[in-house]
Amino acid sequence: MSIDVSQFVQTFLEESFEGLDVMEAQLLDLQGDDVEAVNTIFRAAHSIKGGAGTFGFAAVGEFTHGVETLLDEMRSGHRSATPELVKLLLESVDCIREMLQAARDGAEVDAARIATVGAAIEASLGKGEAASADGEAAHGEVNVSSGWHIRFVPEPEVLRTGNDPLRLFAALEELGPLQVQCDLDRLPPFADMDAEACWLAWDLRLEGDASREAVAEVFEWVEDQCELLIEPLREDEGAGAEEDAPESVSPPPVSGATSGTPVPIASVPGSAVPASAASAKSRPATESSSIRVNIDKIDALINMVGELVITQSMLSQVGERLEGSAGADNLPCLEKLLEGLAQLERNTRELQESVMGIRMLPISFAFNRFPRMVHDLGAKLGKQVQLKLSGEQTELDKTVMEKIGDPLVHLVRNSIDHGIETPEVRVAAGKPAAGEVHLNAFHKGGNIVIQISDDGAGLNRDRILNKAVERGLVAPDQVLSDEQIHDLIFAPGFSTAEQVSDVSGRGVGMDVVRKNIKALGGSVEVQSRPGEGSTFTIRLPLTLAILDGQLVEVDGERYVVPLISIVESIQVRPEFVKSVAERRLVYRLRDEYIPILFLDALLGAGARPERQLTDSLLVVVEAEGQKLALVVDDLLGQQQVVIKALETNFRRVEGLSGATILGDGTVALILDVSGLMTLDKQAGGQPGWRPSREHEAA
């Protein structure tokens, strides 16, 4: 077979990780002897084992084999799901995952741990065997024989899944002399026959001392798609079979037995080859109607649609201009054009939405890891924790999902470590012994909201305040509202954990959580009531690919300011412009002094001397809790823009989060408000200052 299997390794790994997640989820839910759940776990383990063998991950295959055997015994009722067994299986899931990750990344595995778990499985299997020895005994005597009679009746679908009986027979032949008899009984009338289905059955006679396992292994990939009977050869049958089945199979001769029915056989090689090439996974593991698509392809599609949107807005501009200038004679024509443009607009919008939808995944992908984590963490800390998930089907962009994972983990750890009390404390406070952590997600406006709530002790107002004073974050005599105090936990360098546990307080503080969420264009806040628990609320944009922006004009150039960072836009009133140290201008807006930032000075060639603030507008923006008033010449309008990365062909530029293409085909830069603040700090607020990058030789 000349198929390059390496191209399927990636798919195998992905599927295996999914399989492991399924195993883990089912194990955590496993109650009593739920046969269906055990079956699901078994199937996942079985696929991993099979795939690992095919792709040459022998160690994984071997390890999984033990796990599979354990599961098989559970499935057949020889073994029940004790907590110890579930724990052992969970540990083996971890081991398999680690081995696969190591195989993927070329990293080292923790061999000692895997050996320990492997030994535990062996030990456990030993015990099980003793218990079910009686059952085995019946088979024991026939385990080695001078030959096997095999009855192989595949399902009609077998060829479509890429399994070719011919290949199986060729593999069997390697085990010893093989005789094959084809059974045509199931063959339907010619008119009803589906040429791609397999209607044949076979009786095979294998001589030699191959073990039953070796024979069964040949049929491993098809065993749930066929009736398979493997019996030791009886002497009398042996003699008879020789007369009945004069044919021996080495690949081409099969045709001899089928001279009467050329159609199905002829279809065997023809249909099997494309099928096997198309699907590396030769069994339909799930009924899910999803496909795997390379993210690059989707990105290309999104780019194309983005361009379509631009073309559309370009055309509608042209249309509008025509409308103004057209004479009476071409009015009907113009109407048609405008109608077409309106339709194009609707189509592009719909197309854009559905293409963006491809990138959307239910948040359950991010939530999936928590049942296990909460389970382990609760056990480690001696706390009883129930995890409740809701809104798992809420969808968000894959990129956002990948980046929100770590902050979520941190918040959940935090809730369990700091929020939920020990059972004794809880009972003493009149609460149920088991605490609850609730993960909830829903859409609101153009955002996704994720809430992590616990029914624990709540934030300790006094302790936070003391700590903040101690750290110099607030003045001792400052009066703060509860909200302001709660917000202090997000301040850099703040952690109230009295001792550093290995659960939280590892230097990755809430400030990092907030920073990461801000970087995604989102926000996080906390509500808390003493004794009743806390709720962390994360708001995130649904996607990072488009953005609602305000178009502004500065010094003849157009820029996009993300609408989410704009607080308000105002006309300058000279009496409210004040200066600090003669250099820095601030604007008095109601009770606040807001630093003024000359965008042209920061981004362009320096402030124009003739600039009069009175001619300008101020766009007040907010980021990281600070406000800044940007001086712009004009506000041009709001629109949704497709974000294009500058990195693609250039590099990241401080103060910009990317660029976009406007309706007229020109490029407008998208301002990054927190980047502007950084630039402003570096510039020391001096108009006309520019960071110099011109030192390198020409």
Next chain:
Amino acid sequence: MNMGQALESDFSGVSGEGDQYLTFILAGEEYGIDILRVQEIRGWTKTTPIPNAPHYLKGVINLRGTIVPIVDLRERFGLERLDYGPTTVVIVVRVQGESRDRDMGIVVDAVSEVYNFNAKDRQAPPDLGGAIDDQFVQGLATVEEKMIILLDIDRLLNTGALAAAEQAD
């Protein structure tokens, strides 16, 4: 394309025909670049300036939906700058970097010819005394008594402020 790149990186001059170079004029001098890197040749269009970028980076343009930076080669080489007119030409080239390939545009005075050069037509650049950074010059070639300066665009467009990687600053 791939074939060509493979040949080019293997070592040039192996193939009988040699490598093809597109030449262009810059202040009366003729420069050549590997033709396989040329994506397209287009007229000058207004660019959107990038803040705090070196003066020779004229800004970015929209090239069928991607953002492409434009470098003025005259200014890059410290030559007197010319006003852009209808004959000003932008050559969009593919720059190969360590991590990824990027498309960038270079502004030149005019496009000239396509020539074949094999290894023996090319000679290593002499010490140019810092007139232009030696590392950007792949070699010199002669055609019909004309000297053609062969540029290494990967080095030229991948250094300093144009480098693909983030710098430590």
